[in-house]
Amino acid sequence: MARTTREISRSAIARPLAAIGTEVAALAVLASIAFFIEMMVRWALR
Amino acid sequence: MIRPRLEDHVLVASYTGRVVVGVGMLMSIPLATALLFGEWEVGVDFGIGILTCIAIGLSLQTAFRTRRELRRRHGLVVVSVSWLVVTVLGAIPFWLSGHMSSLLNAVFDVMSGLTTTGLYLIEDLDHVSYGLSMWRFVLTYAGGMGIVVIALTFLFRGTVGAYQLYVGEGKEERLLPNVIHTARAIGSVSLAWLVVGTITLSTIAVALGQPPVRALLHGLWVFMGGFSTGGFAPQSFNTFWYHSPAFEAASIAIFVAGSLNFALHWALWRGERAEIRRNIEVVSFAMTFVVLFAVVSTGLARAGIYPDAVVFFRKAFYLLASAHTTTGFGTIYSRTFVVQWGPVAMLGVIAAMVIGASACSTAGGIKGFRIGVITKVFVEDIRRMVSPDSAVITERYHHIRKYVLSEHTVRSVLTITVAFLTMHSIMTLVGVMNGYPVIEAAFEGASAASNTGLSCGVLSPTMPGSMRVVYTVAMWLGRMEFLSVFALVGWGIAMVRGR
Numbered sequence: 067m068a069r070t071t072r073e074i075s076r077s078a079i080a081r082p083l084a085a086i087g088t089e090v091a092a093l094a095v096l097a098s099i100a101f102f103i104e105m106m107v108r109w110a111l112r
Numbered sequence: 113m114i115r116p117r118l119e120d121h122v123l124v125a126s127y128t129g130r131v132v133v134g135v136g137m138l139m140s141i142p143l144a145t146a147l148l149f150g151e152w153e154v155g156v157d158f159g160i161g162i163l164t165c166i167a168i169g170l171s172l173q174t175a176f177r178t179r180r181e182l183r184r185r186h187g188l189v190v191v192s193v194s195w196l197v198v199t200v201l202g203a204i205p206f207w208l209s210g211h212m213s214s215l216l217n218a219v220f221d222v223m224s225g226l227t228t229t230g231l232y233l234i235e236d237l238d239h240v241s242y243g244l245s246m247w248r249f250v251l252t253y254a255g256g257m258g259i260v261v262i263a264l265t266f267l268f269r270g271t272v273g274a275y276q277l278y279v280g281e282g283k284e285e286r287l288l289p290n291v292i293h294t295a296r297a298i299g300s301v302s303l304a305w306l307v308v309g310t311i312t313l314s315t316i317a318v319a320l321g322q323p324p325v326r327a328l329l330h331g332l333w334v335f336m337g338g339f340s341t342g343g344f345a346p347q348s349f350n351t352f353w354y355h356s357p358a359f360e361a362a363s364i365a366i367f368v369a370g371s372l373n374f375a376l377h378w379a380l381w382r383g384e385r386a387e388i389r390r391n392i393e394v395v396s397f398a399m400t401f402v403v404l405f406a407v408v409s410t411g412l413a414r415a416g417i418y419p420d421a422v423v424f425f426r427k428a429f430y431l432l433a434s435a436h437t438t439t440g441f442g443t444i445y446s447r448t449f450v451v452q453w454g455p456v457a458m459l460g461v462i463a464a465m466v467i468g469a470s471a472c473s474t475a476g477g478i479k480g481f482r483i484g485v486i487t488k489v490f491v492e493d494i495r496r497m498v499s500p501d502s503a504v505i506t507e508r509y510h511h512i513r514k515y516v517l518s519e520h521t522v523r524s525v526l527t528i529t530v531a532f533l534t535m536h537s538i539m540t541l542v543g544v545m546n547g548y549p550v551i552e553a554a555f556e557g558a559s560a561a562s563n564t565g566l567s568c569g570v571l572s573p574t575m576p577g578s579m580r581v582v583y584t585v586a587m588w589l590g591r592m593e594f595l596s597v598f599a600l601v602g603w604g605i606a607m608v609r610g611r
């Protein structure tokens with residue numbers, strides 16, 4: 067079935083935003099791990 | 113070795129002419145900016161730059177007219193020569209601005225911008241005109257995308273030999289079967305990030321109290337400096353100038369995104385979200401980041417300069433991410449690395465810069481893919497040692513799809529890695545021979561060679577001229593990943609000794 071213009075434009079905006087969201091979420095996971103490491107290091111060297 | 117014939121030189125000169133014209137057209141962006149803000153003298157500087165580029169570019173195209181198509185060795189030489197010519201021509205507005213104490217310094221800054229390094233010798237940066245500021249960021253943004261590819265795919269449509277140029281600028285992957293479409297896909301990803309990143313940064317800048325127009329420019333420029341992993345910032349204090357956790361968080365997301373492989377971005381655009389946790393480069397980056405964060409944290413905890421856990425994290429995470437993505441944004445003074453962070457934390461940052469981020473991105477360094485492959489080779493060897501002689505051992509890695517580790521890949525990875533490590537050693541040696549302490553020479557050398565841009569204070573407009581030349585060449589070699597430069601050297605040797 068042919069896609070409407072609205073569906074195409076919604077997809078054109080939603081896809082990049084979803085990709086950007088995935089990348090930012092991955093960075094947040096890395097930051098959480100790093101913060102945990104910082105806590106461990108500070109605890110070990112206190 | 114085949115001696116290049118006259119028609120080979122004609123081909124290289126013709127394509128170089130096209131790129132030079134393209135760069136002249138790029139200068140119209142800072143020219144328009146200068147005119148918009150009433151900076152008439154700056155406008156004249158860019159007018160001279162544009163006319164020079166167009167005159168030289170059109171002369172080359174007219175004098176060396178050809179219909180032949182590029183082959184691989186031509187492509188690599190065109191990229192190499194174009195970058196040198198463009199660096200000198202791009203320095204004209206810098207040189208005319210009065211902000212550079214020598215032409216060498218102007219050439220250094222343009223090479224730094226184009227190679228997305230971010231080191232600078234420009235003087236009185238805080239009072240640079242809007243036009244010249246815009247040129248700094250256009251250079252770094254275009255350099256990150258690949259200046260030759262931009263010129264030939266967007267300005268001169270249908271260039272058959274574009275793939276040869278694409279490879280020469282350090283991007284071997286085709287996101288789509290056609291290289292023109294690949295370049296446009298890269299453009300689409302960059303544009304989406306440009307819109308989202310600039311709006312976010314500008315909004316934060318307005319909230320911090322900047323007037324709207326200035327906030328928009330700062331948002332745009334910091335985005336361009338970040339996504340290109342260039343590290344140029346509008347102010348001499350870099351992103352430290354903003355004193356804002358929100359601005360730092362937004363900028364970190366932008367430069368980390370810029371350091372990801374465009375093929376990964378494209379896979380995520382297609383909805384393949386699992387790729388982000390399976391991709392060899394992402395896994396490699398995450399693992400080296402975690403290990404190096406532990407090293408930097410140990411150094412900082414022992415130095416005891418950040419008693420507060422949040423401040424500690426804010427500084428350590430930002431600076432390490434900036435180094436590992438080879439961006440060069442900084443939230444501390446240059447000399448803080450030496451006088452407060454100390455050698456352990458500095459070694460962690462140096463290692464991060466040397467390793468770098470993803471291939472086929474705007475980042476520099478050895479690259480996560482190569483570190484991942486070397487790790488796989490180690491694992492394969494260990495598995496072979498503990499397995500029966502008859503066992504067939506193969507290693508696989510995931511990058512958009514599954515690959516079996518081949519001898520060819522390993523050899524190519526090791527060649528470039530050894531070349532990078534040799535260059536870092538030479539850079540350190542050059543610094544030490546000029547009287548700088550080893551750790552500082554290694555830090556600054558790694559920063560230039562991996563196109564990062566963090567400084568511990570060695571770099572200055574008055575540092576020895578030989579070091580400025582060596583750093584300029586290292587930035588060029590690092591960005592070209594040796595391939596194109598070696599091709600140019602081979603071209604020169606073949607002219608003398610070829611048959």
